[in-house]
Amino acid sequence: KASLNDNENIVELDPNADFDALVEQARGTTVTFYGWGGDENRNRFLNEQLAPKLKEKYDITLEVVGMDIDNILAKLAGEKQAGLEKGSIDMIWINGENFYSAKENDLLFGPFTHKLPNFDKYIDTEDEEVLYDFGFPIEGYEAPYGKAQLVFLNDSAVTPETPRNTQEFLEFCKKYKGKVTYAALPDFTGSAFVRTLIYDIVGHKQFLTMEADKEVVKEAIEPALEYLRELNKYLWNQGKTFPATNGEVDNMFQDGELVMAMSYGPYAAAVGIEKGVYKDTVRTFVFDNGTVGNTNYIAIAKNSPNKAGAMVVINEIISAETQAAQFEALKTLPVVAYDKLSDEEKARFDKVDIGKGVLSQDELLSKRLPEMPANIVPIIEEIWLEEVVGKYNE
Amino acid sequence: MNKKTPYILIMPIVLLGVLFIYGVANGIIQSFGYIPAFNLRDLSLDYYIKVIKSPTFLDSLKVTLHISLISSILAAVLGTILTAALVYTGHTEGKIIQVIKLAILIPHTIVALFSISILSQNGLLARLLYKLGIISTQGDFPLLLYTKNNIGIILGYLWKEVPFVAYFSLSLMASINKTLGEAAENLGASRLKSFIHITLPLSMPAIAKAFLIILTFSFGAYDLPFLLGATVPKALPVQAHVEYIHPDLRHRPYAMAMNGLILLITWLMAGIYYLISNRKKLKGGSHERA
């Protein structure tokens, strides 16, 4: 295995080199890709499809390392503190608040996206989500990797109705009292769910420019807090407590303890049915006003020992081919702009069988709400803990 | 023999000890707001003060103490009973010991998995009661997980710690019982009395040490409380973990300050332990070697 100090793996980056030179430079090197390791399908895709292709095409060895983002950042921070110039991480799977913080603290390399031929070729460079990540300017420090969107799941055999907005959702919870809940914030999915509810009640535009101040935010979302407290009465365990992770919510749904689950993977229903953990009757739904969606990205560590290799790999990842393959294998929404694709490529995307129980890509994208600025999210999470958990309206 | 010998013998542990202390000091300094990587360079007690002053701190502390004290005391008591059971029924080696080792081996994350599949309202226990007609819906089953009574966490700890206490104190108790326990019975003490007056007090050093280990462990660990605990109040280590994974890296000193407080309290516990055990030693000679 390559170790940190293997000199042949450390590749100096010439800032003026064009992409072909980068490809040349990257040949024969190893690129490490750090990201969450709890998705076996993604691990399989990266190792079985992407890695061999990179090997064949560029003679690059891709090393996928499963690690939570907080540990990745801790690691980068430690390396920075120790003054390590050649670190151990090349590419990082990242987004939102973590990107914001990493960039703020000068842990990321960039801008680099402008150097990637496929960035211009396939990505809609004017897209909100390509310019901003959770409201924070990207400025070329990360390239889109996949699109996610919050969706809700129910079992049509158990609950035929699907609430289309917060009001109907409240009715739904009343009807299935004690059988709905969401993961406690700051769980990623639970947090997105609460934001979706907030959006539905107080709208989403105001947050883009909102000052990251607890009092301001609190005032803005007060009606939503009231709604959440009202909701508590009908939730599992009367909203006194919430499962710690969305995984647990999902398990409870699988076992029939809950009648509704949610996922940040828009095709979760299809994946689950295919695995066999969901009944065939499980269906996806979203609110009419939409649900929050975000894009996840790949960034390069500031002290990456192989920036050239990383850029070559990222370029490959944002190619239509890889995105299509990923769409087929993982059912993540592709980040390439449909308009920019050739007919052939379009056909390949169109052909993908998105599986059972899910919504079409068009429908999802049409009901997609932008994420809040990164620095407001923790404030909401804090407020939720203080004002919602176990609390009821007088 | 040789004056140098002991120093050679302790060399590795001293080296590791120095590394350890260096690491801890390096970590603790972050809690005073010194993380140059994030441009935090001013040493101050602010983080500690803010953590202590935060409205949730006391509740968190209470929860943590509640979980760790109850689970450790119960584990010590049940573990002692288990040790006694092993000793008095003559199972000081063999298959049962292997089973007991099995429990020590399982990581806490897997224990959380067990707890959920057995103790949740949807778990096997609930299902069993349902099949037996004792409850009619999942909601009838008492909530043991994700709740403020923390029963699920405590049971999870017990599952691992009772065997640990037994494994840790077995050999001492077995050897005491063989000689002194026998003598006490011969002098007219019933089994129970001989256990209470002789075997138990003399096995105490091992039991107390095991108790200290599990107490400080459960006070500082976040796995079980995170996975099985109530949403609020969170146990201190969970709170520290949440702060630690806070996306704003400049938030780190809060996490470290909380950990610093945990450290302080565990050292306090250890200090009390050493005080008590030393006082006993002064009073009662060499108890440890019965």
Added chain:
Amino acid sequence: MKEPSSNKLLKLFLYITVFAILAPMVIITLWAFTNQWSWPSLLPTSYSLRAIKEIFAPYGNVFPILLSSIFLSLTVALLSAIIAIMAARAVVFYDFFGKDLIDFISMAPNLVPSTVFAMGIHVAFIKMSLANTPLGVIIVNLIYTLPYTINIMKNLTESIGKDLEQQAYVLGASPWKAFLHISFPLLLPGIIASITMAYIISFSQYFVTLLIGGGKVMTFSMIMVPFIAKGDRTLGSAYALVFVLSTLIVFGLINLILKKFQKRKEKYNWN
């Protein structure tokens, strides 16, 4: 002879304990092959080999990682036992400056939240070029195993005492030979116990290994934990099962090998 009733109660308690330990094992075994297990069924409602296929999938390198992880933990366990033997001898047989301190240091890793230590040592290790290396991981694992191994070795060293070694000296054995031929074989049961305990601690260590190993040094825990944390019960259980089985096999082998050394069962009782 009639058995006293207290004995019956204790036996009952013992059996309950054994049941309580084994029942979850059965449950994870079931879960490893389960697809759905919905309310209120007492047995899985549908089975699958998904987890097994996943674990055996070649891309995941589960088995190479398992092997290297076992090797790493064994190294840690062995070193830990050796260091513990040395420290125990020093503390039991000699009076020296800072003796009480050693006692305390050996307890300290239990008393420090792993985050504090891990964060601090991480920076130090990067500076020493130990981060991301197996050696670095071995060192931090060692630190966490020592409280247990030192405790075990101290008690045993105390109970064996110095008498036999002194006898060996006067019979012409140098201190090193006396240790090798006399004390070492007698310490074997404790060494097995130490290795067992240290192996357990090291093999299930997650956070510190993750940070110091940095993904360059992979251990089995590191692939297992994300699945458990995510709540994938089938995959999590399957990994847990492999975890337990591999450990049992390793213990079996350790016992087998050491029993060969240790021609006979010792008087000094340690498991």
Added chain:
Amino acid sequence: MELELKNISVTLSKKEILKSINLRVEDGEFISLLGASGCGKSTLLKTIAGIIKQREGSILLGGKALDKVPPHKRRTVIVFQDFRLFPHMTVAENISFPLKMLGLHKDKCRERAVELLKKVKLEGFKDRHVDEISGGQKQRVVLARALAAEPVVLLLDEPFSSLDINLRKDMRELVLDLQKEYKITTILVTHDKEEALTMSDRIAFMHNGEILQYDTPENIFKNPVNTIVADYFAEGTYISGEIKGNRFISRFFNVDINRDDGKYKCLIRPSALKVNKAEDGKFQVVAKIYQGDNYLLKINKINSSLKLESILNEPLDIKEGDKVSIELDKDKLIFIPE
């Protein structure tokens, strides 16, 4: 109370340790249990105390079967050889322990403990910790503790073997005094024949889990049933022969003796032999060993393989190499049927 063992057999780890032991100890009697190491003495005591369960047979105390009585209700108290003082208690607490178990009030306990300490001459040692006293003192504390348990049967397992000779003598007298005073039925296990001979009313000699002989000290010394018992009490030279018509006839000497006809071995112990200096003696002194009070002489018959030993009490001027004649004390000869 009288103690009776009927057909006691004990099996430990599948080995038969005690083989159908029968033994009756009268009320207040003091008996000794003698025998080589590993013959089962400690096992027998533990069986009586109920710490080990017999496989067969029955133990009667005062005529009542003890078999279903748990150890702590038997009042058969063992004084273990290795003391087994409770290390977390003071001297007084150790002694009070059985009293507490008897349910006595605290004050009463203390009072009685002080009384017992006085008995064993350890007045000042009440609050000492048990590892702050010497071996002999420990021994006395153990004894006091055993007495505190108000034993009906006192079982002493080599209680003096770790004491030096003078301390041992004191302890023996103390035990005998107390035993007489309380009239406790007592069994003493010992390796020391002198101890057994001087202290006991009767001696049971054990061998390989069986009792070979159970008799008064004089009888067991003078009429051992076989050579194992005989050798244990004092070695000497065996001479094979035959008794016919009340006369023992052997290669070396003949002597009148009142016994049934048959083949016998005659044991000549050193004390049965008197030596006189004689120029024309048929024996020669090969060694003269100083023994403090007396000398041991080793004597060979000239031109023969016969080797004898004798004790020389008077400082007669017999030296190594001297020729001597010998004289046998008929009363001290021992005849063992073959």
Added chain:
Amino acid sequence: MELELKNISVTLSKKEILKSINLRVEDGEFISLLGASGCGKSTLLKTIAGIIKQREGSILLGGKALDKVPPHKRRTVIVFQDFRLFPHMTVAENISFPLKMLGLHKDKCRERAVELLKKVKLEGFKDRHVDEISGGQKQRVVLARALAAEPVVLLLDEPFSSLDINLRKDMRELVLDLQKEYKITTILVTHDKEEALTMSDRIAFMHNGEILQYDTPENIFKNPVNTIVADYFAEGTYISGEIKGNRFISRFFNVDINRDDGKYKCLIRPSALKVNKAEDGKFQVVAKIYQGDNYLLKINKINSSLKLESILNEPLDIKEGDKVSIELDKDKLIFIPE
């Protein structure tokens, strides 16, 4: 080789255990070290073997200082009282151990071990495990093992105290034979005065870390320098008096004796006293205790506090309560200057 201790002082845990010990043991000599428990006997042996370091003084072996020689190179082999057999080895392996340490080849080791086993009469026990043999056998293995180490000085620390009397006797003879055969300078620590008296060329009597007397057995028995030494060998009755002009004068009797003038105590040991039955005797027998070979008589002077003891060798028909007259054996009286 001759061993010489010069001014050896030893301090353990800040307590002075040995106080300036001087002792010279000639080449091939066998001496005994006697003294009460805790007087420092074992400490002295360990100091000679180098297991304990002296604070002051020097140990010479064959004239050369041992002080800087580590224990395993001294060839001063201790046989500890508690055997210290290596529990994980067989009998032969135990005996081979020192040979292996000497660097002998395996075959050689085995050969020599078998030879030594034959010496200690344990031919068949080669492959036995050490916990499968009896105490006496263990003792012999220990001895064989010590001999295997080819000791220049053999240090025996109470080697027989846990054996029963007969075994002890055999072992003593074995040790003496082997010691003579190999001409090993030997120091025996014992609690048993008889052992010391019969076995040794000289006896050193220790008390509180000092050597009170170092002399031949007869001398130390007959001319103890003080009552501590005298009492150790045999207790008796002390009678204070004075010697003036070669005559000892006391309240009870006078006797001629060739000693300097001064105050003396006369010690009357049981063996110095002869008892005759006499109707008009001034003494009365208060107890007659069976001792196997003989009886111990306890005698009080009528109307006096004088208590004496005597040994009755012949079975004279003296009973408890009988009046007797007594006779003193002048040669067995012991005079100790006050």
